[in-house]
Amino acid sequence: MGVDDWHLTEDVDAFLARSRDFLHSRPALHTLVLTATEALRSRKTAPGAEAPIFGWLECGGEVRAALFRTPPRRLNLTPLNPEHADLLAARLSRLGHPLPGVTAVPDTAAAFAESWSRHTGAAATLRDRRRLYRLGTLTPPEPSPAGRGRVAGDEDQEQVALWNHEFAVAIGEATSAPAAKFAGYRRFTFWELEDGTPVSMAGATPMVAGQIRVGPVYTPAHLRRRGYAGAVTAEASRAAQDAGADEVLLFTDLANPTSNSVYQRIGYVPVTDFTAFDFA
Structure with missing residues (x-):
């Protein structure tokens, strides 16, 4: 060889x-x-x-x-x-x-x-550790936070692009074209308040080989810890199941215990870990 x-x-x-x-x-x-x-x-x-x-x-x-x-x-x-x-x-x-x-x-x-x-x-430097989860039995949050889920439409693309950029900045992977990675490819779901104000977002890849991966999941910092991320992730996960996916997946950052616990509470179970290294 x-x-x-x-x-x-x-x-x-x-x-x-x-x-x-x-x-x-x-x-x-x-x-x-x-x-x-x-x-x-x-x-x-x-x-x-x-x-x-x-x-x-x-x-x-x-x-x-x-x-x-x-x-x-x-x-x-x-x-x-x-x-x-x-x-x-x-x-x-x-x-x-x-x-x-x-x-x-x-x-x-x-x-x-x-x-x-x-x-x-x-030189190689450890960047981050992520965990891949697979959805088992979907268990939406109870009680559900105020509001409802809604599929993002063409009129929401500016908001989707903004939140994708903020998410990329938050994880240290912002680029000069922050929306290009997602435009026209992923389906996005909003969690919005009764007055129509979006407060959280979850993306989902198209189905390939029977699997759909949920992500990114993003809630602006001032709106966190209110249950919106769990609710919108459950909505996006249900939509993936309804689309016929055999496996619904998502990644979490192992440095964020909050997100890991949220996703496990709504039915996700660990599959394997991934590690990223940066090279000088």
């Missing part, structure tokens, strides 16, 4: 043609690459922007792992053993691919970060 067992491409359709069966075999574990590639198929790369990169590891004629990166964000990897992670780090460093970081399940992220540092000299 050598570095050439990794196949790299900028063509999302070529990537999916080879790796679709592998990705669909474990939709929850592969949710990031499934939803990212589905989004990329629906829009073109902006002129002058760095092209995304995709890749798959082939062993014995079978795809065993996959990767994607949409600049300027981190490299995302499906689970790898340390040997395969090192082969990939060697391949990317040899090709001169700059990487700002990596996101994967903890063992894979740590193995790749160690290999990347060894091959390039770049």
